[in-house]
Amino acid sequence: MARPYSMDLRDRVVAAVETDGLSCHEAAKRYGVAPSTAIRWMQSFRRTGSVSPGQMGGHKPKRLTGAHREWLIERCKAGGFTLRGLVAELAGRGLRVDYRSVWVFVHDEIHMTSSFKKNTRRSRTGPS
Template sequence: MSKAYSMDLRERVVKAVTQEGMSRRQAAVRFGVGPSTAIRWIERFEETGSVSPDQIGGHKPRTIRDDHADWLRQRCREKPFTLRGLVAELASERGLKVDYRSVWRFVHDEKLSHKKRR
């Protein structure tokens, strides 16, 4: 994952535009950043009064939770299933769009999977 530009650089770009009268594109060339980056920094400064970056990364809550999780637990205990089948059932019956990996992680974490034995 990329790292945010330093606050010093952000402040110098904003200062060049707001106090020295440079255009946003000229400031971008002068400080070696992309024009769209300089434009966004100036917009952020005008809106919030700060050039500090937003949070990068963080926790993303799982899609399968609450009522959907309860339904999926019950469904897995009722009859045999395939993960792709569960993805399709969640989409058609519950209106929840999830991918194969999300369903696999949920089933694995809940220890709902079983091996077929002959």
């Protein structure tokens, strides 16, 4: 994973624009960064007064917890559902989630606890 540029470099680019009167493109060329990077740093500096990097990565907690989780388990046990339908039903209950979140939930919580009927003909080994 890529790392953020150092604070020293960020400060030097901002100082070159603010005190030396260089344009963002000239400062970027002087310090070997992309012009878009220098422009974003200057926008951040003018907006917040700081050029410190934001948080990278981290754990994003699951949204399908608590009462929504219990409801979804019961709804899946009742059968007759589609993933897009579950997304729409959850939105109707006040929880906006995307298709992928529901897919992961159903795969992890429901699919792994269900047992499917085995076909003995297919489960035999040997020539077909």
